[in-house]
Amino acid sequence: EEIIFPPYDANQLRDILQERAKTAFKPNVLEETVIPLCAAYAAQEHGDARRALDLLRVSGELSERSKSAKVLEMHVRQAQDKIETDRIVEVVKTLPTQSKLVLLSAVMLNNIGDSNITTGEAYNIYKQMCRIIGIDILTQRRVTDLISELDMLGILNATVVSKGRYGRTKEIALSVPTESTSRVLFEDYRLKQLEGFRPPSQTKLYA
Template structure:
């Protein structure tokens, strides 16, 4: 008998437990979907449509709700001869500037039409914008542009100024661009330039974390499809929901916990997934979440993490935010990335503290220095470097930090200049 055999006692169809699975309906988001529908209705009515921004932490349903709503919008728009609708979807996960987003939009449009893509380098930003306007004009009608994880562009927000004004500025004639921005950062809008805030005129929809009572009805239909009948103990789904609600309120985390519990039962060759499997799965996922939490940080978050890792490599921690900010700005300069204010850096540090990546210490030195906070990593430096090295933009800096960690005297001149 071979080493690998097809499972016939735990998973009937594991697809509903995959991140890419799109459910037939969206549960526990009625209020958000109602707002979403109202925001998109003007497209069907052939009226001017506001841009839409969705905010919420990872796993709160923003992306799946957008796919669900746009699917219905496209189907319903097809019933009206006078509604000309196109959608363009770009993930900004690895895009850190308006230039890169514009190139990605051009190439996504051309890809859908089986046409050659443009190079990611070699153009001025204005030229890329001009090409994008030409592509949008050729589409005509209403073009819904989805920018998923838009917060990755940081301060490089020209694309959010140019697209909404393209029609009024005469850059396009026969098209109405509508932006749907999806962000994991509730404070992303606060960091936009005043002219962008004024131009966007967007409707905001907030997706709060799920509680346990909301997560259970999300998990139940997936569990019914994914597992053979009778394989799950009655406490398994409620426990998965409770663990995820207590931690992040993420449906994605709850689904992964359920899948991991099933895989543990499969590995033990038992015919029941129990509460104990869920608890073991939770321990395993907690380790993985530290890596995932670091990987899912925005470009600015990675830059802040980089600055803290450098201080850790020099064994100069805990560190005050003002000292950490100086290093952060130098790292941004070296990466040719925009830097944010010290207040925003503290916001990123607060997010990393909630993720369990760093420790925060409150100091009080009385009248002489007052009250302040100091920070240091709460995960192994090697784990941080592993994540940074897997991100192309931070590879060079991560290698310098690694060398510094090996010997505090190595590459001092190089480090002090960035």
């Protein structure tokens, strides 16, 4: 049965971490900023004590892996990035196939150096990939909705921009590391056959 921790503020989280540190670490191994930083990060995450304890544990593991004599502030920052990446990877695994294809189109465009990806560009690549794997092609409006959902999940960052006489479009930027995201997407047997697919370099499409 899952244990539910009530939300805590940074000071309470600090106390919890100090108690855990007494049993989990040797004396004077933690740099003095480590516990306050773990507490501050976790307080931002709705005061989640489990997140605070995970941060401290992963910070210790990263310190050990780097053969550092102490757990340093940089290990906490690395741990925060690692936990967030792991969380997003888990979210990506559970996405429906159509959402995975939309995300993969953004990843592929990003990989060929397109940093300002428009909805129209992503949709063109998405359609090509649907044809390759024999999946129904959604309308551009529906794909735009899926992009908004990925934005809400913290996987993409979609911003509405004006293109003058071309009207308005969404520019998409990835909020996740492309390498680990690609790896997870290609674990899906339907997307596996797209591993060798490379989108053509394209002229900007303001749609």
